[in-house]
C-alpha cells in the first residue's frame with residue numbers, strides 16, 4: 287500500500303477531540319493529518335505529532351510524553367526532521383485521552399498541511415559559542431503568534447543563530463539568521479594580526495607594516511569571529527539583527543531562498559512574517575497549493591513582494607533581490 | 618611582548634579543538650591569578666576558539682606575536 291492512498295479524503299473515522307480547524311466528529315484522514323494526527327499503514331493506528339518549537343522540550347513535558355507513549359503508543363518515539371516528537375501507533379479511539387494527558391503539561395499537538403508550521407531553530411546565543419541571536423526566544427514568540435495560521439500551502443520558518451546556518455534558513459519559506467556587523471576602533475588596536483587570521487572569508491587583511499586590519503565589507507558574512515578573537519576589543523559589534531531569507535524549500539525540486547533584507551530587528555520579525563503571509567495569500571489565490579518560492583519565481587513577483595514589504599524592511603531591504611533559485615538534486 | 622615575564626609556556630600546536638582550550642585551561646589552573654602563560658597555537662580554528670574562550674573565562678591576552686602560521690599569546694590569568 288502506498289502512503290498517499292491511506293491519506294485519501296475518502297477514509298474517515300470518528301474522533302472525539304477537536305482537530306485544528308475542525309471540531310470533534312467524523313473527520314477524514316486528511317483533516318486529521320492537518321491537525322497533527324497522521325494515519326499509519328496499520329489499521330486504526332495514527333502517529334501523534336507533538337510540537338516542540340525550536341527543538342526545545344522542557345523535561346516536564348518530555349516525561350509526560352514518555353508516559354503517554356508507554357500507555358498508548360509503541361516502545362519508541364520518533365524525532366521528526368523538523369524537531370517534532372512523534373508518538374507512533376496510537377489507536378484513534380484513544381485520541382481524547384492522549385490529548386487530555388498531554389495538555390496536563392500544556393503539550394500541544396503540532397499541525398501539518400497548508401499553514402504556518404512550528405518554527406525550527408538552533409540553540410542560538412544562550413550558550414552556543416557561535417550564536418548571535420536569540421533564536422529560542424523568537425521561536426516562542428513566532429509560534430505563539432502564528433501557529434496554525436492558514437496559507438496556500440505549507441509555510442516553514444526557522445531561526446539560525448549565525449551564518450553557519452544549522453537551521454537551514456536558505457531552505458525555508460521564510461527564515462531568519464543572526465548577524466553582526468563588525469566595527470573597528472583604531473585606538474584600541476595593537477596590530478597583532480589575529481583578526482586577519484581568524485576571519486575565514488578573507489574580509490580582513492593585515493596591513494603589511496602595522497598589522498592593523500584592512501576590512502572588505504563586501505566579503506563579510508557578519509559572523510563576529512573577528513570580534514571574539516580580538517584580544518583588545520578593537521573589533522566591536524556594530525549593527526546587529528537578522529538576515530531574512532525567503533522562498534526556499536526542500537523536496538524533489540528544492541529552491542535556495544533569497545536574501546531580501548539584512549539586519550532586521552527582533553521586533554521586525556513577527557511583522558515581517560505577518561506581512562509576508564498576507565502577500566502570499568493574496569497573490570496565491572486561485573493557484574492551488576503553491577509554495578511562496580514558486581510564486582516568487584513568477585515574472586514580476588519579487589518586485590511585487592519587495593514593494594509590499596518596503597514599509598517594514600525600510601533601509602534594511604536588499605536592492606533588487608534575485609528570485610529563489612531552483613537546485614537540481616536529481617543528478 | 619618581550620617585557621612581560623612568562624611563568625609557563627604551553628604549546629598546543631599538536632592539539633585539536635576542543636583539546637586546545639582544555640589543555641590551556643588545565644595549565645592555567647596551575648598558575649596564580651596575575652601570572653602569565655605563553656600559549657603557542659596554530660592559526661585557523663584554534664585561533665578562532667582559544668582567544669575567545671580565554672576572554673569569556675575572564676583571562677586577559679596581554680601580548681601577541683605572529684610567527685609564520687603560529688601565534689604566541691601571553692595570557693594573564695584572571696580570577
Ligand code: SF4
Nearest residue numbers: 408417447448451452
Ligand atoms: S547556526 Fe550558528 S549559533 Fe546556531 S547552532 Fe549553528 S553554529 Fe551554533
Ligand code: SF4
Nearest residue numbers: 485506507509510512
Ligand atoms: S564578521 Fe566574520 S566574516 Fe566579517 S570580517 Fe569578521 S570574521 Fe570576517
Ligand code: SF4
Nearest residue numbers: 475476478479481516
Ligand atoms: S585582532 Fe584586534 S588588536 Fe589584533 S590586529 Fe585585529 S583589531 Fe587589532
